[in-house]
Amino acid sequence: MRALGWARAGRTALALFTALTAPAGAALTGAAPAGAVDRASPLAPAVSAPAVPVAPGVVYEQYDLQAAQGPAHAHVLRVDLAEPRVTLGLLYPGAVAARDTVSRMAAARGAVAGVNGDFFNITEAQHPGVQATGASVGPAVADGRTLKAAVPNGQRFGPALPPGTSTEDVVGVGRDRRARLERLTFEGSLRTPEARLPLGGLNQYALPVGSIGAFTESWGSVSRARATCGTDTDRAAPCSADTYEVTVRDGQVVATADTPGGGPIAGGTTVLVGREAGAQQLRKFSLGERVRIRHRLRTTVSPGPLRFAVGGYPVLRDGRPLPGLEDRTAAVRTAVGIAGGGQRLLLLTLDGAPEYRTGLTVAELAATLAHLGAAQGFNLDGGGSSALVARDPGSGAVTALNHPSGGAERAVPNGIGVFTTG
Incomplete structure (x- = not known):
């Protein structure tokens, strides 16, 4: 399958780094336990472009996937939290009940890269005259400050929750600078x-x-x-x-x-x-x-407050997909993988170009995260919301590296920002 190149992706910003690239495909440390997924599966990601350094501790990669319902293409940011200059934080437009694109929120906060976040109250067709708020489903924490709590499970927008999960589930980073799945x-x-x-x-x-x-x-x-x-x-x-x-x-x-x-x-x-x-x-x-x-x-999972948290739902624990994951409906998706005891992450977004738009099922998404070395996995909002952005080190402009499936970035309530200092 033909890989997406920089020109094909419609973005050339990070190509300034190509002289410094190294071969992609190195799995995150703390890979999934042997036997957790079939490493010979046709779904195993195939490297489609050289890895591109975005900033110290942050690398951009691309992978081709042959899913059951058609080809898919993944854009991945590998983030090393062991690098002291790298942090993760919540991107949001300054209010819970507000929306903006990931690229504008990242630019406003000075992030070097980011992806979209939680599912949200996108429409109110069932309640005429009631305004959709744009607010996210799950809890949100920014810079250690609580912004909001979770709505009841039956009030969430998005696909059905896997068994045993809740709107209170989040992915976040604690004061120890380690990422983890948590319930708030x-x-x-x-x-x-x-x-x-x-x-x-x-x-x-x-x-x-x-x-x-x-x-x-x-x-x-x-x-x-x-x-x-x-x-x-x-x-x-x-x-x-x-x-x-x-x-x-x-x-x-x-x-x-x-x-x-x-x-x-x-x-x-x-x-x-x-x-x-x-x-x-x-x-x-x-x-x-x-x-x-x-x-x-x-x-409720481990002690200590979170400095940053965003909602969604778990799909992978200890290198194994959760039981009962949806395995019929394929879509463009965004997800987070955690490895290395919480010190290494991958932020994954599928491409929404027509030739890749069938995407992955939730079960395939979990398997993909495991193939890439993640021990824990967390699903975020997808479809037209899916966006992975990065900053051009020359101009400072922040742009989407994937093709949003709606043709342009959708305004969303929050996202995960990658920040560097020094």
């Missing part, structure tokens, strides 16, 4: 002089039935009405008719409303949105009442 569970509460109430969410486009959710300045200016639509098991269910909103500024109730509103939220202000039982509790709040709000994301 939201914990929060409201305390008034009369009562202590649980919080059901933070900056989410969907709240659990009967709960109270908190919205901060990180949310943005988009209407909060979507948070009261659907149920924990049915995203398309009608919006709740029983809602209430309370605005708390500097620990004191300053406003109330019968329906969720919109517009920017000032610093030091939290808007509480309740539905059903949560709305009934909020109606008891009075102007001037003191309210103390606390919340956090708790790691």
